Amino acid sequence: MPSFASLRSIPQPVVAALYMLAATVLFSIMVASVRHVSSEVDSFEIVFFRNLLGIFIIGPIIARRGLGFLRTTRLRLYAWRAAFGLGSMFMWFYAITVTPIAEAVALSFTSPLFVTVIAVFFLHEKVGAPRWIATAIGFGGAMIVLRPGIAEVTTGHMLLIASSILMAVSIVSIKMLARTESPERIVAYMVIIFTPVSLIPALFVWEWPSLNAWFWLFVVAGAGTFAHIAFTRALSKADASAVMPLDFMRLPATAVIGYLAFSEIPDVWTFAGAVVIFVSSVYIARRENQDRRAVRAAAQPVA
Numbered sequence: 001m002p003s004f005a006s007l008r009s010i011p012q013p014v015v016a017a018l019y020m021l022a023a024t025v026l027f028s029i030m031v032a033s034v035r036h037v038s039s040e041v042d043s044f045e046i047v048f049f050r051n052l053l054g055i056f057i058i059g060p061i062i063a064r065r066g067l068g069f070l071r072t073t074r075l076r077l078y079a080w081r082a083a084f085g086l087g088s089m090f091m092w093f094y095a096i097t098v099t100p101i102a103e104a105v106a107l108s109f110t111s112p113l114f115v116t117v118i119a120v121f122f123l124h125e126k127v128g129a130p131r132w133i134a135t136a137i138g139f140g141g142a143m144i145v146l147r148p149g150i151a152e153v154t155t156g157h158m159l160l161i162a163s164s165i166l167m168a169v170s171i172v173s174i175k176m177l178a179r180t181e182s183p184e185r186i187v188a189y190m191v192i193i194f195t196p197v198s199l200i201p202a203l204f205v206w207e208w209p210s211l212n213a214w215f216w217l218f219v220v221a222g223a224g225t226f227a228h229i230a231f232t233r234a235l236s237k238a239d240a241s242a243v244m245p246l247d248f249m250r251l252p253a254t255a256v257i258g259y260l261a262f263s264e265i266p267d268v269w270t271f272a273g274a275v276v277i278f279v280s281s282v283y284i285a286r287r288e289n290q291d292r293r294a295v296r297a298a299a300q301p302v303a
Contacts, residue, residue, distance in 0.1 A: 016238030019230045020246040026227035028253040030220055031101050032261055037216035038097035041209050046220060047086075047093050047194075048202035049209070053221030054191035061184050069185060070192075074177060081173035082193040088166035089194070090201070091159040099156035102255040102266035106145050106274035107160040109248075112281035113138040114168035131287050134280045141276030144269055151269075174232065183232035187225060248278045 034046055041049075062069055072078070096104045116135050119125040142161070146153050177186050209217060234243045251274050258264035 012237045013243075016234045016243050017246055019234035019237065020243040021249065023227045023230035023234060024247060024249045024253060026223040026230065027250055028257060030223035030227060031096055031105065031254055032257045033216050033219045033223065034093055034096055035101055035262060037209075037213050037220065040213045041217070042202075042205040042207070043094040043097050044090070044198075044201045044205050045207070045209075046217065047089055048198040049217040050089075050093075050221045050224050051191045051194040051198050053218055054187075054225040055195060057222060057225045058184070058188050058191055062188055070188065072181065072185065072189075074181065077173060077177055078189045078193065081170055081177065082190065082197070084166045084173070085170040085190065086194050086197060088163045088170060090198075091163035091166070095156040095159040095163060099154065099160065100264045100266060100270075101258045101262070102251065102264065103145060103270050104156075104160055105250050105254045106270050106277065107142060107157065108164060108167075109251075109274060109277040109281060110138065110142050110161065110164045111167045111171060112284060113277070114165050115171055116284055118168050118172055128287075131284050134283045134287070138277045138280030138284070141273045141278075141280065144273030144276060146273075147269060175235070178232065178236050183229050183236060186232055187228050190228065191225070245282050248274075251278075 034043075037046060092104075092108075113135050116127060116131060120127050146157055174186060251271070255266050255271075258266065
């Protein structure tokens with residue numbers, strides 16, 4: 001049995017990869033659980049319970065570390081992150097109840113593309129022609145999945161794109177918070193802020209879940225909370241360009257679950273478009289990492 005010392009000796013990129021793989025598995029479980037329980041519980045309620053039960057999961061961490069664990073000077077950024085993140089969650093949870101889950105996951109890969117655009121307009125980052133070209137190709141991949149004019153573009157599809165835009169803003173916020181905040185604190189503030197706000201729309205469609213639904217709601221909350229922790233830890237231990245390729249495992253994982261659990265058979269266009277989107281996103285992440293290293297190298301004093 002490996003000792004704690006040997007576990008600590010594992011290279012950080014390997015640890016980051018393991019966290020990302022864990023996040024993809026947990027995320028796939030969450031998506032499938034949302035789809036399953038949505039036959040009985042409204043998506044607004046699912047969002048509320050996902051956050052409420054998340055408090056019970058993150059609560060022991062807060063209790064163990066004390067209220068001082070929540071001390072931060074970045075409440076404004078947490079609030080902005082919560083506003084965009086919760087809006088994205090509402091759209092996402094509803095969309096996956098009315099859209100094949102493989103298509104939903106394929107379109108969710110557009111978030112890094114929107115991150116590039118948002119970084120230019122809100123963070124004033126300089127983006128060269130190669131990244132703009134990759135971004136355009138990535139959006140072309142989204143068109144392959146949607147095929148407007150050939151296949152029906154549904155409300156669910158439009159909500160998925162809107163969710164990706166809001167999630168992109170949330171990702172930028174998480175990256176900014178991760179510079180000074182621990183992954184557990186970021187997740188703690190997420191559920192603390194999300195829970196009371198998400199209760200408001202849930203009250204308009206409220207019905208008490210059955211015993212079976214409670215089980216699946218706990219699965220949604222557990223998988224979603226730990227997936228978020230694992231994802232944040234992966235980004236804190238390695239560059240996004242190093243771990244994001246593993247995120248593509250969400251597509252085959254959810255495709256298999258969709259087939260086995262819901263008899264959904266994704267067409268070849270979903271996979272083809274997802275590959276285009278994902279390759280573009282990985283290229284953008286790598287270029288961003290290279291540009292960041294070049295800036296750091298140029299800023300170092302010459303010996």
